[in-house]
Amino acid sequence: MKKSKVLTIFVCLVFFYLLFPLFITVVASFNSKDILTYPIDGFSLKWYKSAFSSSYISGFAISFQVGVVATIISLCFGVPVAYGLAKYKSKFTRAIKNVFFSPVLIPGIVLSYSLFLGWVFIAKEFDTRLPKLLVLMLAHIIVLFPYTIRVIGGAFEKFDFTIEDAAESLGATKKDFILHILLPSITPAIISASVLSFITSFNDIPISIFLYGRGSTPLPIIMMQDVEKYGDPSVAAVSVVLLFMTIGITYLIEKTLGLNNYGR
Amino acid sequence: MNKEKLVIFLPSLCLIVVLVFIPLLMLAQKSLSVDGTISFANYLELFGDSTFKKALKNTFSISFFVVFATLLIGLPTAYFISRTQGRLKNVLLLLTLFPLLTNAVVRSISWMIILGYDGILSRLMSDLGLIDEPISLMYSKLAVIIGSTYIFLPLMIVSLIGVMDNISQEIEDASISLGASRLQTFFNVIIPNSMAGIIVGVVLVFTATLTAYTTPNILGGTRTVVLATLVQQYGTTLGRWELVSSISIFLFALTVVVITLINKSASLVGGRNEEK
Numbered sequence: 289m290k291k292s293k294v295l296t297i298f299v300c301l302v303f304f305y306l307l308f309p310l311f312i313t314v315v316a317s318f319n320s321k322d323i324l325t326y327p328i329d330g331f332s333l334k335w336y337k338s339a340f341s342s343s344y345i346s347g348f349a350i351s352f353q354v355g356v357v358a359t360i361i362s363l364c365f366g367v368p369v370a371y372g373l374a375k376y377k378s379k380f381t382r383a384i385k386n387v388f389f390s391p392v393l394i395p396g397i398v399l400s401y402s403l404f405l406g407w408v409f410i411a412k413e414f415d416t417r418l419p420k421l422l423v424l425m426l427a428h429i430i431v432l433f434p435y436t437i438r439v440i441g442g443a444f445e446k447f448d449f450t451i452e453d454a455a456e457s458l459g460a461t462k463k464d465f466i467l468h469i470l471l472p473s474i475t476p477a478i479i480s481a482s483v484l485s486f487i488t489s490f491n492d493i494p495i496s497i498f499l500y501g502r503g504s505t506p507l508p509i510i511m512m513q514d515v516e517k518y519g520d521p522s523v524a525a526v527s528v529v530l531l532f533m534t535i536g537i538t539y540l541i542e543k544t545l546g547l548n549n550y551g552r
Numbered sequence: 553m554n555k556e557k558l559v560i561f562l563p564s565l566c567l568i569v570v571l572v573f574i575p576l577l578m579l580a581q582k583s584l585s586v587d588g589t590i591s592f593a594n595y596l597e598l599f600g601d602s603t604f605k606k607a608l609k610n611t612f613s614i615s616f617f618v619v620f621a622t623l624l625i626g627l628p629t630a631y632f633i634s635r636t637q638g639r640l641k642n643v644l645l646l647l648t649l650f651p652l653l654t655n656a657v658v659r660s661i662s663w664m665i666i667l668g669y670d671g672i673l674s675r676l677m678s679d680l681g682l683i684d685e686p687i688s689l690m691y692s693k694l695a696v697i698i699g700s701t702y703i704f705l706p707l708m709i710v711s712l713i714g715v716m717d718n719i720s721q722e723i724e725d726a727s728i729s730l731g732a733s734r735l736q737t738f739f740n741v742i743i744p745n746s747m748a749g750i751i752v753g754v755v756l757v758f759t760a761t762l763t764a765y766t767t768p769n770i771l772g773g774t775r776t777v778v779l780a781t782l783v784q785q786y787g788t789t790l791g792r793w794e795l796v797s798s799i800s801i802f803l804f805a806l807t808v809v810v811i812t813l814i815n816k817s818a819s820l821v822g823g824r825n826e827e828k
Contacts, residue, residue: 299628310651324661324664324665324668326671387565388568393811397763398579398801403575406571433567491653493656494763497784511658512657512766515657515660515770516770524661530654531658537653538649
């Protein structure tokens, strides 16, 4: 169809606005001087050396661990719930659905602070200091849980539950049914929920604000602190590495699932 | 209640109760207690606090501006993408979603370079003869608005494309063949039919901006404080813990109220019914 010229120019400007800042970050990461500017004074790769320094690497390791563990556990809790909500449609399930989606309503930083209070309470009353890494993981599970239910729930909505009775009457056990019928039929949803969850956890900052400790600081928080303190191009270099990681993941999503299934 | 339901729902109910409800109750209890007795003193102190009032005002004005800006930019963009076909559409969708997959620090750094002292914008303005000395827009309200609009625009576009894809081309053609201009068609046919997506987008962007922490922290710092950054600043930086709990509860309540209000007014207008 025909589109007006004005609209086309407008949309080009919008995409320039969306993408030019990322381009600036890439360029700024190659600066030879230790300031974040554009255009740069000279070309250098030294900030990439500091991007792979120990503090960023350990931050990456923390974020990676938290992301993977939180993704898996939120799936373990989320898949049965999504199944139950799709199978049993009653007043009761509609009510508890709201309970399960409640974390969405709570601002990340508020959830973070309330869990910090819980940590303090346990430290005082039970004289046990829970490892910060564990608390980070718990917090991230809570954040991911509603997303998991939503994505997996979408797949179960299309699932024909009479198959379950058919399988049972043909002699399949509950375990057979789950392993050979139920899970295979929602595999694409599980993959997209996993990718979405991992990225959400890996990028999240507010939920971790009150919960990280020494030796368990997630990467985005390390980056944010560096940006606040000074702003040498090493943060830009880390950003570029992360951008390429994101491009890789986006490519994988596009290849395996198609983008139309994503973010809806 | 049968056994299967119990096995399915009980573990997750426990999870939510232990990790969400109980900590929230502890938070509420802490915000209402002074030296072990129940009191509204923390809230009274909070509502008299000038920094809090400033943060509240900033939070609201920034959220309104960002919703307005993302709608203004998002509506034509989403319309354009929804009316594009084939490969180009996938590319445009990909380019829209891509920023959503990178973290807010990565996306805010470039705005430091653009808005900072003697940065890209400052040089552009002096080239145009608008300013004589290099300036910095960092830590201003404008910086937070520009940065947040940038961060949340994809969210708005994605919400809008979802419904605009379903508006059939025939309705549009009918409108044009009956003599309406393209612009009239956009305002009288496309926008009213996109109401559901507009409402979803407004709720998402408004609440996201209302509770955003990272972007206002990096681009607004301590000079343009919003509620979320105030929670952290009063807590870890200034040690005014007695106020942190009450601000947190306030921010939570505000989010719930805003979401309820927008959804209620939407169903009054007849936009969005029950979730599909």
